[in-house]
Amino acid sequence: MKKNFSPWLHQLKGDRGYQKINQDVITDVSIVGAGIAGISTAFFVLKNTDKRVVLLERFKVAHGATGHNAGQIVSYFERGFASLVDEFGLDMAAKGQRDVEDAWHLLDEMYDDAKLTIPFSRFLGHAGLSGLDQVILHLKNNLMRKEGGLNTERILVTENVEFLDKIPDIYKDLYQTVPQEEILNILETKSKDFVAAVSYQKGCVNSALFCEEILIYLQTKYPDRFSLFEHSPIHKIVLKKDRAILDAGNHTVESGRVILCTNGFDSVTIFDESGLDIDTKFHHMIHGTVGYMSGYLEPMSKPPTAISYLTDPDPSTNDPYFYLTRRMYEYDKDTKTNLISIGGPESFIEDSKLYSKDDEYPEEMADMIDRFVRDVYENDPKKNINYIFTWHGLMGYTKNGVRLVGPEPKNEVLMYNLGCNGIGILPSISGAQRISDYISLKKVERSIFDIPTGN
Numbered sequence: 041m042k043k044n045f046s047p048w049l050h051q052l053k054g055d056r057g058y059q060k061i062n063q064d065v066i067t068d069v070s071i072v073g074a075g076i077a078g079i080s081t082a083f084f085v086l087k088n089t090d091k092r093v094v095l096l097e098r099f100k101v102a103h104g105a106t107g108h109n110a111g112q113i114v115s116y117f118e119r120g121f122a123s124l125v126d127e128f129g130l131d132m133a134a135k136g137q138r139d140v141e142d143a144w145h146l147l148d149e150m151y152d153d154a155k156l157t158i159p160f161s162r163f164l165g166h167a168g169l170s171g172l173d174q175v176i177l178h179l180k181n182n183l184m185r186k187e188g189g190l191n192t193e194r195i196l197v198t199e200n201v202e203f204l205d206k207i208p209d210i211y212k213d214l215y216q217t218v219p220q221e222e223i224l225n226i227l228e229t230k231s232k233d234f235v236a237a238v239s240y241q242k243g244c245v246n247s248a249l250f251c252e253e254i255l256i257y258l259q260t261k262y263p264d265r266f267s268l269f270e271h272s273p274i275h276k277i278v279l280k281k282d283r284a285i286l287d288a289g290n291h292t293v294e295s296g297r298v299i300l301c302t303n304g305f306d307s308v309t310i311f312d313e314s315g316l317d318i319d320t321k322f323h324h325m326i327h328g329t330v331g332y333m334s335g336y337l338e339p340m341s342k343p344p345t346a347i348s349y350l351t352d353p354d355p356s357t358n359d360p361y362f363y364l365t366r367r368m369y370e371y372d373k374d375t376k377t378n379l380i381s382i383g384g385p386e387s388f389i390e391d392s393k394l395y396s397k398d399d400e401y402p403e404e405m406a407d408m409i410d411r412f413v414r415d416v417y418e419n420d421p422k423k424n425i426n427y428i429f430t431w432h433g434l435m436g437y438t439k440n441g442v443r444l445v446g447p448e449p450k451n452e453v454l455m456y457n458l459g460c461n462g463i464g465i466l467p468s469i470s471g472a473q474r475i476s477d478y479i480s481l482k483k484v485e486r487s488i489f490d491i492p493t494g495n
């Protein structure tokens with residue numbers, strides 16, 4: 041039986057002690073949840089305001105989705121840009137997209153301020169497409185990006201592919217045709233199923249290690265304004281007109297603002313004493329998806345990369361695509377290798393409470409990934425591959441697949457920076473900066489991340 045063994049948690053400091061909440065606390069800002077969203081929110085609130093911050097985590101820092109992801113830094117949403125335009129209009133969608141892309145600079149800012157030295161690579165990443173419908177979908181997104189004033193993605197299409205004359209003329213300036221060999225080289229595969237490649241900036245970081253390092257920086261930089269309590273679950277939040285009371289079991293935390301960075305809503309009950317009921321059912325994740333990943337080590341002979349492979353030519357089937365990253369990895373202090381990590385297979389669960397990070401890793405998911413690796417990436421069915429890591433994590437999706445960031449319209453004491461939505465590293469960091477703008481009373485423009493008022 042395979043266990044949930046994540047390469048990201050393996051690199052954390054095993055000997056870092058932790059502090060549970062052991063007295064009642066009064067502070068300016070409390071943050072619930074210490075994944076990438078909670079840690080980044082603490083970072084920007086501490087940096088951009090003079091508020092005192094208390095961060096509360098029910099397990100340990102970064103042991104949620106942040107410690108079980110693919111560690112790929114990407115700026116897209118798990119839905120095409122054109123569909124965001126359909127929902128929000130071009131200007132709002134472009135602004136939301138730009139906010140996420142700007143989070144690259146925020147990530148740099150965090151990395152530089154904390155003087156981090158952990159591996160963080162940035163490069164041109166790629167996605168391999170295997171059918172006309174996928175190509176059209178990406179071209180449509182590209183056209184909308186151009187109209188919204190955003191950088192376009194580079195799209196290469198095989199020069200003699202049979203569907204070339206079916207690509208509408210409106211897209212003709214948005215792609216180039218090249219020999220298929222060039223596309224296969226970019227995608228590092230020999231599989232002739234891939235007929236087009238989309239390229240855009242991507243990166244790699246161990247987001248759990250990043251959180252741990254930022255945490256140590258915050259504890260050193262703001263000893264009087266920042267505290268972290270781990271193994272301190274918050275069960276209930278009572279909202280008053282001007283403050284929140286958090287129930288942490290034997291103790292309470294009282295704060296002027298509370299920010300939920302809990303990924304979803306199912307672990308906390310909210311009571312609003314100021315009047316209107318806050319019905320978090322409205323915000324409930326519509327479904328939980330468990331994502332499965334495997335990883336193996338190989339000599340450090342190739343540069344870091346991130347490549348997605350859309351193996352099913354039909355985008356409407358919702359079949360998983362495979363995503364692969366290669367990066368420098370230290371399994372222990374003396375071994376520097378490349379880590380190849382691959383994800384793709386998913387399973388749906390009705391109720392995210394049914395998921396446990398201690399669940400076993402199903403053999404069929406391991407087999408699915410192994411088949412993909414042999415057929416597409418290694419191009420060698422017989423190669424001896426030792427998957428040292430197999431791990432899974434819960435991805436909750438909000439109703440529209442867009443993160444929720446900002447104050448609760450019914451009581452602004454409560455704020456959110458949450459919603460995993462498959463891709464969350466840059467959106468969490470972007471959300472963190474936005475939260476600090478609200479708290480420092482800057483004028484914050486409307487955005488696609490705002491909390492809907494209709495609940």
Ligand SMILES: Cc1cc2nc3c(=O)[nH]c(=O)nc-3n(C[C@H](O)[C@H](O)[C@H](O)COP(=O)(O)OP(=O)(O)OC[C@H]3O[C@@H](n4cnc5c(N)ncnc54)[C@H](O)[C@@H]3O)c2cc1C
Nearest residue numbers: 073075076077098104105106109110112274331433464465
């Ligand atoms: C398999 C997989 C692959 C992924 N790949 C990528 C990728 O390549 N790139 C990318 O950008 N994103 C990826 N994601 C998504 C990304 O990991 C998440 O969006 C991101 O980590 C979410 O961060 P978070 O801080 O919002 O949530 P989390 O990391 O889940 O943190 C929430 C924290 O809140 C704590 N908490 C919850 N309730 C309470 C409570 N009541 N009291 C106290 N604490 C509480 C939890 O214990 C947890 O530590 C992936 C996710 C998965 C599962």
